[in-house]
Amino acid sequence: MGLPAAIIFTGFYFVPFIANLRYSLTRWDRITEPEFVGFRNFVNLLTNDDLFYKVLGNNLRFTFLVVLFQTLFSLIFAIFLVKNTRTNIALRTLFFFPTILSSVSVGMIWLFMYDPNFGAINLFFTRLGLEGFALNWLGSESSALYAITFTQVWFHTGQMMVIYIAGLQQIPQELYEAAEMDGASRWQQFRNVTWPMSIPTTIVVMAYTTIQSFRAFDLIFAMTQGGPNNSSNIFAVLIYQTVFSELRIGYAATQSIFFIIVLVFVTLLQRKFLNSRYEK
């Protein structure tokens, strides 16, 4: 019974993982034979690669903001749209709609929206007389990552909202009725019923959003390719550039090992935090 799964796991996960470990100890350009360099790539990455730390910082910042806002907005939307009325169903469809678009299409749409000279966003601010808010969104190091964060949140909030709605609909109605009989306000109902009962869903949403934000390759590649000056670069894009543009396969394998370590660390941290809340 477990054999097909074991074969798939071995062939598609375990073997590539071991191969990646092997490549991380080499210098290889896909043209000449790999040259064994021991742990030189690891030492270089940790001691002589400012870009690695910059990308690590970008990735953590991007993940933190995306997880925070995507979870928050999807929970708020879910609370407002949890009842199965016609209007709510229509609004859910509307909020979910961006999710069905391809990432590259979303990237291209927002690329036009953010255009500093022709884009709808700056046009909007300019018309309102708020020229100070009309920024060089994707062309400036200080705003590019945040502009992409906003797009990522817009893109996936609807999807997380649907997961939350499914979770919220499982909360027994009697709990709200009892809370109401005790004279609990809306806020108290949320704090003492909705939030504790939705923590298992939140764990799923946050874990999924975290992984999603680490993998936001296509969106970033379509919008800035990690620029300007790597200010919007994240691990997935950096590894791609190291492999395909720079042909440094061994070094990219080392980067990917650190990528996995960071991802596992962040996910464990989240789980620990949320589990402790759940147990309380």
Add this chain to the structure above:
Amino acid sequence: MKQKVNAKAFKALIAMAFAISATVVPLSQSFAAGESLGKSCTTEGLMTGTKSTSLICVKGGNDKLTWQRVKLASGSGRPVANLTPPKGEIEFWHYRVELGDQRALVKIISDFEAKYPGTKIKQVVRDTTTYNNTARVAILANPKAALFATSRGAIFDQFAKSDMMLDLSGQRYVKQNVVAKGLTAGQFEGKQLGIPYQYLFNNPIVNTDIWAKEKWTTPKNLTGWVNWCKDAKAKGYVPLAWPGATRGQAAQISNSALMNSAGSYNELANNLADLNSGKIDLTSKWFEGVADIYVKLRNAGCFPDNATGVTEAAAYNLFATGKSPILPIGTFAMGSIVGLNPNLNGKMELMSMVLTDGKVVAEGIMNNTYTLSVNKNSNSRDQKIANAFLSYLLTGKVAEIYANETLQHVNVLDVEYKNVNLLNTVSFQAKNTMLAPRFLLLNAAVSDLTQDALIQIVGGKSPDVVLPDFSKQIKQKLAG
């Protein structure tokens, strides 16, 4: 009856004469009356075409300018007919997904297959990014891919180092059908491993209507460009529609900045090789000079507002809508511009961009790319088919189909450009142009970081901050 026929023929003759004169004469100065072998001419370098019979205006020993037969091929003798292929099927791998290219190649291949029944050419087309990232490995494992394309620079270099290209040096069609100047980009360690098919000009394209309206003349040097930018900006134009957000196209202008940055082409090539290997960095005196050109252009208002956020599409838009008189990209953008604004058809010309106040090494940039090679690992029959099809592509009549359909100049003799935009720009083939120097940076990381540094300078940062910062990044990349 006979009189009627004569009258009809006379009318047709008049109509044809009128049509030819009305369309061709105003399009290119090179078609001005009076050019015949040995007669005097006025503009040095002016050429009547890229035919084996074309003339070029050159200065003789007596300092007089006269029309002489242009010698464009590396060998002597007229262009030759294509080779005959054996029967069989091969794959032709390339990256030209563009509609015009597809229309042209489908027609050319079906004509070839009709001419040689039993011979089939199957196109395998990938977009540029996918092709550059995956094609080399795929072709190495697939001997059926007997003919394939590479782009000049790092990609051609990677393919060439993989020892997968047949040496075409001895082929007659290479010596007699191809513009000699364009062969360099397909050479590697003394062998002709590929034939660059496209002959591009990475020079600024000018909107001739605006230029005429404002009575501007081509700036002759860096000071001239600085003054022109100030004037154009004062008149409400965005002087250069420069796409700072699209590195590949933003980099085109760096060719012009690099072109006259050193005393000679060899000196420039050495500098770039040293930069590529880490022997020098961006803080070298030479590169500081290049960065200074960007500073001067930036301070003169040459670039658009928020330049680092301007995408390729936005830059095209600036030019196509007449908000900007110059698109500093190259001839390959003309097709897209005509698509955006058909009124600009025939109203675009190339312009030299000399960005130095000192010695002029070259007055323009050209590039030879879409380099076609025969697979060394294919069997001999498939190599023969590939070789025959390549020779077919390199005949004037066939290359003409490709050129006029794609709006790209080609590296082939005896091509009659019928498109007005190609006619307007073809005379650049005879100018003192330099093979685009930016592609001499074969290390992609070094090349990208060099361009990013220049983009940052346009964005407003000081070279004093940018150059050491990016030099450090390059050093770390080379160490990894």
